[in-house]
Amino acid sequence: MSFDLSICCMGAGYVGGPTMAVIAKNCPNIRVCVVDLNAKQIDAWNSAELPIYEPGLKEVVESCRGKNLFFSTSIESEIALADIVFISVNTPTKTQGIGAGRAANIKNCELCARTIAKVATTNKIVVEKSTVPVRTADAVRRVLACNDKGLEFQVLSNPEFLAEGTAIDDLEKPSRVLIGGEETPGGQAAIAKLVSVYANWVPSSQIITTNLWSSELSKLVANAFLAQRVSSINSISALCESTGADVSEISRAIGSDPRIGPRFLQSSVGFGGSCFQKDILNLVYLCETFGLDECAEYWHQVIKMNDYQKSRFTQKMVSRMFNTATGKKIAILGFAFKKDTGDTRETASAFVCRDLMQEKARLHVYDPQVKREQMMIEFDYTLNVNTTTEPDLEKLITTETDVYKACEGAHAIAVLTEWDEFKGLDYERIYKGMSKPAFVFDGRNVVDIKTLREIGFEVYAIGKPWPKE
Numbered sequence: 018m019s020f021d022l023s024i025c026c027m028g029a030g031y032v033g034g035p036t037m038a039v040i041a042k043n044c045p046n047i048r049v050c051v052v053d054l055n056a057k058q059i060d061a062w063n064s065a066e067l068p069i070y071e072p073g074l075k076e077v078v079e080s081c082r083g084k085n086l087f088f089s090t091s092i093e094s095e096i097a098l099a100d101i102v103f104i105s106v107n108t109p110t111k112t113q114g115i116g117a118g119r120a121a122n123i124k125n126c127e128l129c130a131r132t133i134a135k136v137a138t139t140n141k142i143v144v145e146k147s148t149v150p151v152r153t154a155d156a157v158r159r160v161l162a163c164n165d166k167g168l169e170f171q172v173l174s175n176p177e178f179l180a181e182g183t184a185i186d187d188l189e190k191p192s193r194v195l196i197g198g199e200e201t202p203g204g205q206a207a208i209a210k211l212v213s214v215y216a217n218w219v220p221s222s223q224i225i226t227t228n229l230w231s232s233e234l235s236k237l238v239a240n241a242f243l244a245q246r247v248s249s250i251n252s253i254s255a256l257c258e259s260t261g262a263d264v265s266e267i268s269r270a271i272g273s274d275p276r277i278g279p280r281f282l283q284s285s286v287g288f289g290g291s292c293f294q295k296d297i298l299n300l301v302y303l304c305e306t307f308g309l310d311e312c313a314e315y316w317h318q319v320i321k322m323n324d325y326q327k328s329r330f331t332q333k334m335v336s337r338m339f340n341t342a343t344g345k346k347i348a349i350l351g352f353a354f355k356k357d358t359g360d361t362r363e364t365a366s367a368f369v370c371r372d373l374m375q376e377k378a379r380l381h382v383y384d385p386q387v388k389r390e391q392m393m394i395e396f397d398y399t400l401n402v403n404t405t406t407e408p409d410l411e412k413l414i415t416t417e418t419d420v421y422k423a424c425e426g427a428h429a430i431a432v433l434t435e436w437d438e439f440k441g442l443d444y445e446r447i448y449k450g451m452s453k454p455a456f457v458f459d460g461r462n463v464v465d466i467k468t469l470r471e472i473g474f475e476v477y478a479i480g481k482p483w484p485k486e
C-alpha cells in the first residue's frame with residue numbers, strides 16, 4: 018500500500034508509543050514507524066503484552082499495527098524513509114556534572130539529531146516531542162546542519178501534554194495541540210504540515226501555533242503550574258489536620274470559583290511521576306542560569322513542599338503507631354505514582370516505603386499493575402535503596418498479588434495510590450484479620466472514613482480532621 022506521508026518516531030516509551038498509535042489510528046494514509054535502541058521494548062510493542070499499561074492502548078495498537086503502524090529497531094532506514102521525524106526520547110535530570118540534580122540531560126536528543134543528520138538523504142521536518150529546556154531547538158538545528166548533503170531541515174517543537182492513565186483519551190481529545198516553529202516561510206510551511214496531520218482529528222481551533230521558544234517553555238510552565246496546585250493544596254492539608262478543617266471541603270469551596278477551577282486540587286501523599294519534579298527542576302535551573310534567583314526559588318518551593326508532604330506522611334504514621342514501626346507488618350496499598358498506570362517513576366509510595374524500611378517495618382506491598390522487579394528498580398534508581406545500601410531489603414519487602422493477604426495480620430494499612438478497587442474492599446473482613454488497634458493511613462482520600470471508623474479502624478487521612486488523642 019502507498020502512503021501520503023511517512024512519520025518516524027525515535028523513542029518507543031510512554032509518549033512515543035501511545036502518541037504514534039493515535040496518529041496512526043486517525044491517519045490511515047500516513048505510515049507511522051516507532052523506533053527504539055531497546056530491542057526488548059520494540060519486541061514488546063510487537064507482542065500481545067505491550068510494554069506499558071494504559072487503558073484503551075492495546076485496542077488502538079491492535080487496530081493499526083502491521084497496517085500503518087510499525088515498531089522497529091531499524092532506526093537508520095526508518096529515518097531515511099520519513100518525511101517527519103519525531104524525537105520522543107527520555108530527557109532525565111542530570112545526575113552528575115554541571116547542573117547535576119537540576120538540569121535536564123538532553124544527550125539523547127542530541128544523539129537523535131546526529132543520527133538524523135548522518136542518515137538523511139531527503140529534506141525532513143524534525144519535531145521535538147520530548148520535554149526539553151527552552152532553546153534546545155538551537156542545538157538540534159546546529160547538529161542537523163552538520164549534514165553534508167545540502168539538505169533542509171525544519172525543527173518544530175510539539176510538546177506532549179498527555180497524562181498517564183488517561184493517555185489515549187488525552188491524545189484522542191486533547192485540550193490543545195501546541196506547535197512552535199521558526200518565523201520564516203520554511204518554518205511556517207513546516208508548521209502547516211504538522212497541523213495538517215493533527216487536523217485529521219483535532220479541531221483547528223485547538224491547535225495553537227507559536228514561535229519555537231514559547232512552545233518549548235510552555236511545556237515546562239504547564240507542568241510547573243499543575244504541580245504548584247498540588248503543592249499548594251498539600252500545604253493546606255497540613256493546616257487542616259491541625260485545625261479541624263477538611264481539605265476536600267476546601268478544594269470544593271475554592272474550586273467552585275471559576276477563576277480557580279476544580280481540577281488538580283486533590284490533596285495527596287505527594288505528586289510523583291516522571292515529569293513534574295524533573296520539569297520543575299529544569300525550570301529552576303533555567304532561571305538560575307539567567308541569574309533569576311528569586312524566580313528559581315519560587316518554583317523550587319513546589320518541590321520542597323512535595324518532599325515535606327511525603328516525609329510528613331510517614332512521620333504521622335509512625336507517631337500514631339506509638340512511635341515505633343519496628344517489626345510491624347504494614348500493608349502498602351498501591352505503588353504506582355497514580356491509578357491506571359503501572360509507572361512507578363518518582364512515586365510517593367517508594368519514598369514512604371523507604372522511610373518505613375528505615376524504621377525496620379515489614380512491608381507487604383500490593384499494586385494491581387506493578388511487579389516486584391519494577392519496585393526494586395524504582396527503589397534502586399530513585400532512592401539508591403538496594404541490597405548493598407539496605408541489606409535487609411529482600412526481607413523487609415514482600416510483594417503480594419492478593420490485597421487481602423497483604424492486609425492479613427497487619428498493624429496498619431497505608432493507601433498510597435488511588436486505585437478504584439481500594440474503595441470497594443471488604444473492610445470488615447480486613448479488620449477481622451488485622452492486629453489491633455488496626456490503623457488505616459489514607460494518603461489519597463479514597464476510603465470512607467466514617468464507615469471504617471464504625472468497623473473499628475483508627476483512620477487517619479491526608480488533610481482530614483485528625484481524631485483527638
Ligand SMILES: NC(=O)c1ccc[n+]([C@@H]2O[C@H](COP(=O)([O-])OP(=O)(O)OC[C@H]3O[C@@H](n4cnc5c(N)ncnc54)[C@H](O)[C@@H]3O)[C@@H](O)[C@H]2O)c1
Pocket residue numbers: 027028029030031032033052053054055058092105106107108125128129146147148149177178179180181291292
Ligand atoms: N511519560 C509521560 O507521561 C510524558 C508526557 C509528556 C511528555 N513527556 C516527555 O516525553 C519524553 C519521553 O518520555 P517517556 O516517558 O516516553 O520516556 P521513556 O523513558 O518511557 O521512553 C523513552 C525511550 O526513548 C528511547 N531512546 C533513548 N535514546 C534513543 C535514541 N537515541 N534513539 C532511539 N530511541 C532512544 C529509550 O530506549 C526509551 O525506550 C521525555 O522528555 C518526557 O519528559 C513524558
Ligand SMILES: O=c1ccn([C@@H]2O[C@H](COP(=O)(O)OP(=O)(O)O[C@H]3O[C@H](CO)[C@@H](O)[C@H](O)[C@H]3O)[C@@H](O)[C@H]2O)c(=O)[nH]1
Pocket residue numbers: 148177178179180181182240243247280281282283284285286287288289290291292293354355
Ligand atoms: O489533584 C491532584 C492531581 C495530581 N496529583 C498527583 O500528581 C502526580 C501527577 O499526576 P498527573 O499530572 O495526572 O500525571 P502525569 O502523567 O505525571 O502527567 C503530568 O505530566 C505529564 C508529563 O509531562 C504531562 O504531559 C501532563 O500534562 C501532566 O498532567 C500524580 O502522582 C498524581 O497522583 C495529586 O496529588 N493531586
